[in-house]
Amino acid sequence: xxxxxxxxxxxAEDHYLQSSDLVMxxxxxxxxxxxxxxxxxxxxQEISIFQFVADNLGETFPDEDNQRLQKGLKHWISxxxxxxxxxxxxxxxxxxxRILEWLTDIVQAQDMVTIETHIFEHLKQGLEExxxxxQMQLLNPFLEQAKITLLETKSQSETLMVGx
Numbered sequence: 001x002x003x004x005x006x007x008x009x010x011x012a013e014d015h016y017l018q019s020s021d022l023v024m025x026x027x028x029x030x031x032x033x034x035x036x037x038x039x040x041x042x043x044x045q046e047i048s049i050f051q052f053v054a055d056n057l058g059e060t061f062p063d064e065d066n067q068r069l070q071k072g073l074k075h076w077i078s079x080x081x082x083x084x085x086x087x088x089x090x091x092x093x094x095x096x097x098r099i100l101e102w103l104t105d106i107v108q109a110q111d112m113v114t115i116e117t118h119i120f121e122h123l124k125q126g127l128e129e130x131x132x133x134x135q136m137q138l139l140n141p142f143l144e145q146a147k148i149t150l151l152e153t154k155s156q157s158e159t160l161m162v163g164x
Contacts, residue, residue: 083142100149
């Protein structure tokens with residue numbers, strides 16, 4: 001999003017923006033307003049979103065160590081916060097560099113994939129109940145990016161090792 005604005009403003013240094021540029025700017029501003037509304041909603045409802053996930057997690061994994069469950073929840077709280085910011089900025093690279101690169105190794109090294117997959121599924125379910133389908137379309141690419149990076153990378157690499 002920021003690069004879109006920068007490009008338009010840079011082009012406007014030596015001439016007025018063309019009608020098509022103004023339409024693109026208007027669409028970017030309108031999109032930013034919607035993204036900001038979603039960001040605020042996620043920020044304001046974070047506790048209730050994750051309470052839903054935590055309640056279900058305790059029921060599903062009653063014999064699991066509470067510290068491991070809490071660690072998984074903390075990971076996904078961080079993921080959500082960074083996903084919300086990346087969605088606001090419309091910048092998947094921000095998301096990947098800020099959290100996914102370092103968190104992937106932690107999740108896999110601590111063998112948390114099963115717990116965190118469950119957290120992801122219930123987090124997404126809770127978000128789908130709270131957000132409209134249009135709002136989910138803006139957030140979902142970042143959730144899917146987290147799912148693929150954090151939860152599917154290990155299972156894919158294990159599959160490759162077993163197949164060799």
